[in-house]
Amino acid sequence: MALAVYGHPFSSYTQKVLIALYENGTPFEFRTIGPDTPQHSAEWLRRWPLRKFPLLVDGDRQVVETSIIIEYLQLAHPGPVRLLPADPMAALDVRFLDRFFDLHVMNAAQHAVDGALTGNPTKRQDGLAMAVEKLERAYAWIEGQLAGRTWATGADFTLADCAAAPSLFYADWTHRISDAYPLLRAYRSRLLSRPSFARAVDDARPFRPLFPLGAPDRD
Template structure:
């Protein structure tokens, strides 16, 4: 059975897994969740009632949570790009940064998105204020952490970069990375130029009107 991934092209966490699949040229059927393909939604909900995506299906095995999916792919479908290093200490750094981008960048930006989706002006303002506060702290930390590094954890592209690419993409739309963070801005640009992420960005382009804060005319 071919691998199958349930998700949506505009979803940051779906993109995180799509990058990992693309980096290692792993064949996978993409089952888009949306009103045009209700059968995919029905299958997804039957397989994972917690209603979170993406969901990877490999034969009889179902794998959820993006970091676990990427780790699973490296174990079950290894390719030329090792996204989690063999050295345990280096792997620990990658896993930490992966968590940092998911928890302190993507989830921080989500406060503004959630506030905007309510349609309530006060909640929109509160969500944006909270996102800006948290993102500024994350940007400042990353500016120092990324100094002298080509990728998040060093010279090699890793799972941390799979997480960083969509996280920084949408975070910058939410609260733009200021010119006072040149290292971070350059890193985001390198991620956008990476073919695996560039393809994910293009696939999601038709869905930009879904961004409730207003998708900018850039990237």
């Protein structure tokens, strides 16, 4: 049975897993969750009633949480690109930055998205203000880590970059990465040029009107 991924192309966390799959050319069936595919939504909720995606199904095994899914893929379906280093200390650095991008970049931007989704102007403004404050702190910290690095932890593309790509993509739409962070801006550009992420971005392009803050006419 082929791998199956339940998710949505415009979802940042779905994109994180898609990048890992595309990096290694891993065959899988993508099952979009949406109003046009009620059968996928029903099966997804049956398997994972906590209503979070993506969900990976591999035969009788189902795997949730993006970082765990990517580590599982490396163990069960390894490919030419090793996304988690063999060295335990190097792997710890990768795991840390993976969590940093999820928790302090993507989740920070989500405050603005959630505020906009309420339709309440005050909540929209408050959510954006909170996102800006948190993202500025995150941008400044990341800028200080990127000197001399091509990717998040060095010369190799890893799990941390799978997390960074959609996180920085949507964070920049939420609160533009300013010229005060040239290394971070350049890193985001490199991520957009990576074929695996470029493919995920193109997959999601038809859904840009769904971005509640208004998708910018770029990227």
